[in-house]
Amino acid sequence: MNLLQAFKMSFKSIASNKVRTILTMLGIIIGVAAVIILVSLVQGYTKSMVEYYQKQGVNKITVSAYQWNENSISDELYDYCLSLDNLVLGVTPNSQTYTTVKYQAKVNSDCQVYFGSDQYTICNNYKLVEGRDISYLDVQKYNKVCVIGAVAKENLFNYADALGKQISINGVPYTVVGVYEQKYSAGDWSSTYYDNIVVVPYTTSRYLDTYAYSNMSEFVVKAKDSASTTEAITRLTGFLSTKIDTNRGWFDVYSADQYIESSNEQTRMLSMILGGIAGIALLVGGIGIMNIMLVTVTERTREIGIRKAIGARRRSIISQFLIESGVISFVGGLIGIGTGYLLTLVLGKVLFDMIIMPSFVMSVGAAMFSIVIGIIFGIYPAAKASGLQPVDALRSE
């Protein structure tokens, strides 16, 4: 008996009991779909987190330093970073305040005002679309100038020209000298935080928020590359430990790169755990196949007897049953992949507002795995069927 014939026979017997076949497949379908959905969603989420951090800027070191009853360390830190010019591209304070920003009668609510240096743009990964950055002179001379984010510009000026216009920040007039390019896509929640901003020279914070001015404790240092990041963190930590008395203050130097790494590690763990749980579902599906195949063998004892009586060898019976269980699990696997893709797309959109595509390799792997499951769990029933003595099998009813 050749393989094609064995396949035909298996299809015939699968098709003769459709409802049962579909119910048997359901275990595999759910298992495969669950693996694909869970792993894809975790991977998609990880990817979006990495992208988010990359937009925030890589090689970005966040420095927090505060000492009670002392002036802010901002000027000293600024100077120190300039001395590290082989490692560091820029440094800026990163303090902020919520305040009312107006242009004529238009009020921009939810706008964040950042106190930055002339290197704010490079440190926080913004790009100018028009005008210029805040200059070193602006910082030194307490110039009331500002650079505004894309959403802030839209809220205040709509499509009109913003450059050279005076806006009012907490009642203090500032001149717009530059506008940033939109960083996050419109409607994205990040956009309301990072595109609706106004950056002013940090020295002018004395006009706006005296507390923020004297307590400027958040800084961003932009390193040249990842090696420089590590080196700069070491240097900055050394520098701050000489400047800050930890009995009267505190400091912290960290890079989001490290955070990305640890968060990657966490999501990898999460993906393994969830994938493992889904794998258990797949295993249960396989046991379901074995269960049904055993029932089938018992039900078809007489048929097996007839087949053996008219000349079926053990091998023919084994291959018929193995192909049957393999086909059930493979078709189940294919449907599971389809379901998995569909649900991944739907859930990705609903939960994370992202288009997440499961990886091709994982899908092929899942299909292969489902065949293997079918065959492994088909072996015992097939062996049982083929071992029946024809005379005993024919006697059963």
Place this chain on the structure above:
Amino acid sequence: MKLIEVKNVYKIYNEDMENEVRALDGVSLDIDMGEFVAIIGSSGSGKSTLMNILGCLDVPTYGEYFLKGTEINELSDSELSTVRNREIGFIFQGFNLISSLNALENVELPLIYRGIHGSRRHEMAVEALKKVGLEKRMTHMPSQMSGGQQQRVAIARAIATNPPIIMADEPTGNLDSRTGEHVMEILSGLYRDGSTIILITHDNEIANNAKRRVRILDGKIVEDSKKEAGKDESASGV
């Protein structure tokens, strides 16, 4: 030529236990090529056990069975399958068709296991169905056919591979007398065409279709018309 040679065969269940059953108790039997033999016995006489052993569906506890000179006891499970496929066509009381296959597919089954493919297999199966007069019902499922038709499909399946031996176990047992007669006519026709027919029955009238009658009782052969004819001859010679 001796087609079947059974020498002192025993089939014993639960041997040496209190409930020991001797289904066959020292049976010896020779069947030549082209014979039409009826094995007659009441239920429980051991006739079905004998047929299972003759049909290579079962092996004897003791004794030897040669089919075309081959010792059957020494064959493996797969070799027995091959022997059944090539040498023997079975017709059962309960038809034993596979319910999920139509008439043609049932008849093709032994040809599939024989390794015959494609149009040749189809032709052979159609040929066999023509011999039993069912060429118009090839696509019918067993459930759509009468008992007589099902038994004819079973006969077609038995003869599809052109085996030298046809074994029929109470082939008319589930049929009314008229369809039963029709089935017996087909078997007689096969005998005339040269097949060896072994018919198992409890019914003397059905057995009268056969040229030779072997009666079995309590696992022993108590009457064999061929041997008696031989005795008569020798007796008359004296």
